[in-house]
Amino acid sequence: MKDVIERAIALRRVEKHEESRALLSDLLRDPEHKTQAHLNIAWSFDSEGKENEAIPHYKECLKGHLSKEDRFNALLGLASTLRCLGHxxxxxxxxxxxxxxxxxxxxxxxxxxxxxxxxxxxxxxxxxxxxxxxxxxxxxxxxxxxxxxxxxxxxxxxxx
CATH class of the missing domain: 1.25.40 (Serine Threonine Protein Phosphatase 5, Tetratricopeptide repeat)
Structure with a gap:
């Protein structure tokens, strides 16, 4: 599953956001990987300029277990996204x-x-x-x- 996330990240980096999210969407049903899937889906929406769609994924990933670095990035992504949308x-x-x-x-x-x-x-x-x-x-x-x-x-x- 880790290779799926790595492929999704690679797709996001070349701005293939929909393809990236499609790979990650299957992981949303996997309890072990859904937190990382939500985080990477949020980043994909954010980097595509679809901030409103990123918010629920940031919130979902923060409910799960994240590394210290990923938690920092998820919190900063969510807070910054909310602020830039006027919330x-x-x-x-x-x-x-x-x-x-x-x-x-x-x-x-x-x-x-x-x-x-x-x-x-x-x-x-x-x-x-x-x-x-x-x-x-x-x-x-x-x-x-x-x-x-x-x-x-x-x-x-x-x-x-």
Whole structure:
């Protein structure tokens, strides 16, 4: 069955999305492989620009057992897809779960910040982006102001 998933991934990579999903659909009835099938079907829909169709597959795969990496990718895929479709409030708890379960992942933070902004929390969004910038930049010009930026990352509205 693993070779079926690998073939489906190869088809998705060359944008043969329907063929990829057709291979995976047989695995949806296989308890051992349905989680991976759902995840790869979600990715196929997402990469084809059919985000609405991806959502139920992301949700289904998250009900099963996933490796740590696959769980991260499924959560980020679902949260990002929900956000880009304008389902900001629904996306927010998935971003929070990502932040809680994968606190060292810098990749989550810009997407989470965008969702916070979309949910009417611009202060928290900017603070998160500043904190991420400070922890990831190599820019000497930005690092020269790290003390001030660090204070603002804790409270963007701070004044003296």
């Amino acid at each position: 900001f409030e629904e996306a927010l708890p998935y971003f929070q779960t990502l932040s809680d379960e994968y606190p060292d992942s810098e990749a989550v933070k810009p997407f989470f910040a965008m969702c916070l902004y979309n949910c009417g929390q611009p202060k928290k969004a900017v603070e998160m982006l500043l904190s991420t910038l400070l922890s990831t930049t190599n820019s000497d010009e930005i690092l020269a102001y790290s003390a001030a930026l660090s204070l603002y990352s804790e409270d963007i509205e701070r004044t003296w």
